[in-house]
Amino acid sequence: MPMQGKFTSALRSLVDAESPSADAAAVERCGDRLAEVGEAVAGAAPERIALADGPSALIWRQGDARAPGRVLLLGHRDTVWPLGTVAERPFAVEDGRARGPGVFDMKAGLLVALYAMAELQPQVPVTLLVTGDEEVGSAASRELIEAEARTCGAVLVLEGAAEGGALKRARKGWSIYTLRCRGRSAHAGLEPHKGRNALVRMSELVAESQRLGAPERGLTVTPTLARAGHTVNTVPDDAELHLDVRASTAADQRRADESIRRLAAASTGVEVHVEGGINRPPMEESATAALLERTERHARELGARPPESAAVGGISDANLVAALGIPVLDGLGAVGGGPHAEHEWVDVDATLHRIPLVSALVDGLAEHPLPDPEGM
Ligand SMILES: [Zn+2]
Structure with a gap:
């Protein structure tokens, strides 16, 4: 020494x-x-x-x-x-x-x-x-x-x-995701029904993804960052959501990964692309x-x-x-x-x-x- x-x-x-x-x-x-x-x-x-x-x-x-x-x-x-x-x-x-x-x-x-x-x-x-x-x-x-x-x-x-x-x-292991939502824009006053609201879809994903967590097992899914739309009077055609996932076991980490991709794939009129994934087991x-x-x-x-x-x-x-x-x-x-x-x-x-x-x-x-x- x-x-x-x-x-x-x-x-x-x-x-x-x-x-x-x-x-x-x-x-x-x-x-x-x-x-x-x-x-x-x-x-x-x-x-x-x-x-x-x-x-x-x-x-x-x-x-x-x-x-x-x-x-x-x-x-x-x-x-x-x-x-x-x-x-x-x-x-x-x-x-x-x-x-x-x-x-x-x-x-x-x-x-x-x-x-x-x-x-x-x-x-x-x-x-x-x-x-x-x-x-x-x-x-x-x-x-x-x-x-x-x-x-x-x-x-x-x-x-x-x-x-x-x-x-x-x-x-814990770490996964990071960016969920890009693509809808269709429309005038929010004249013809909102013609739009597909990416922000609304994103907000559903916020709630759905968080429910994937099981903190008692050391699995958390945390929405961390979000952005949507361009002007205050337009149905937004794009939105972006970031998720931070921490898992104590590789099995939980894989399951969360599959679930997030399944949520994103659900067809709702707004397309969701998933970027990212498991970063560290x-x-x-x-x-x-x-x-x-x-x-x-x-x-x-x-x-x-x-x-x-x-x-x-x-x-x-x-x-x-x-x-x-x-x-x-x-x-x-x-x-x-x-x-x-x-x-x-x-x-x-x-x-x-x-x-x-x-x-x-x-x-x-x-x-x-x-x-x-x-x-x-
Ligand atoms: Zn260090």
Whole structure:
């Protein structure tokens, strides 16, 4: 485990390299900084992989390429904070808490991964992959994440922990839809009967879609945004409705998808086109249980209280990996809070204690790989 001062100065250096997802050049510069920091911490330079339509990815890899117990450590270096945020809210450490843009989500987590790798013997098979587009949906890095995950027996995601340092044992899936309604316009005073009102159809869809939800099972269908018509005295011929769907299980997510398409297909004189669909499948507890149990055991062996675990609503790249049927656990990075919020903070001491935990997990998985879930 590094000294606090070493860790926080490396953290400052990463936070200072601002990296809003929308600014490709800045995310690359942060990649340069991370490569330097990584070389200093883990003693090796990363491989830099150029990706079409997105920032490059950084990969550190060690150990036998075909080892069944290979672990993928996964993180991202982009943040939601625009350039100039560091000038407004500079990196600072006070009362054991580090603050600054992106400190918790997830620059401290990247350091946890690098320091954990530094503690491992060089033959222990592990890959660290750092992308630069997670906050905008990982479109450019998705294929690479999936390809690297498939070479591994388990994936540990170094996103910040849930409240109180809790690991994330489940994440809901996310689907987004745009429903475009096409009717026929007509003068609202002279001949309204000749129109087909897209707004009225849309309002029916608002009510019908919301009824698809089953919040008691963790399924919600939320109409979030709508627009209709052009003038106040015309039967509107077009309307647009956006739906946000969250589901705890893949089965519910698929059912909601089918139901939304069925609603849209109902013939009423107004045509409805559906765009969008399932964006991220859920990470279900079955994907995380084995790793959670390992983590608890290693924590006890290290003389620490095993971290709590939580089911959370937000999505991360862990959802992608879980969909492949690969065991995954998320929230192993920084302990702190306030992701995407100005008060974002990291408990430096508690975060330092993640380092031996992550490295013990990787070590343990190398020695005793999880049983192949396909073969069970
Ligand atoms: Zn994140």
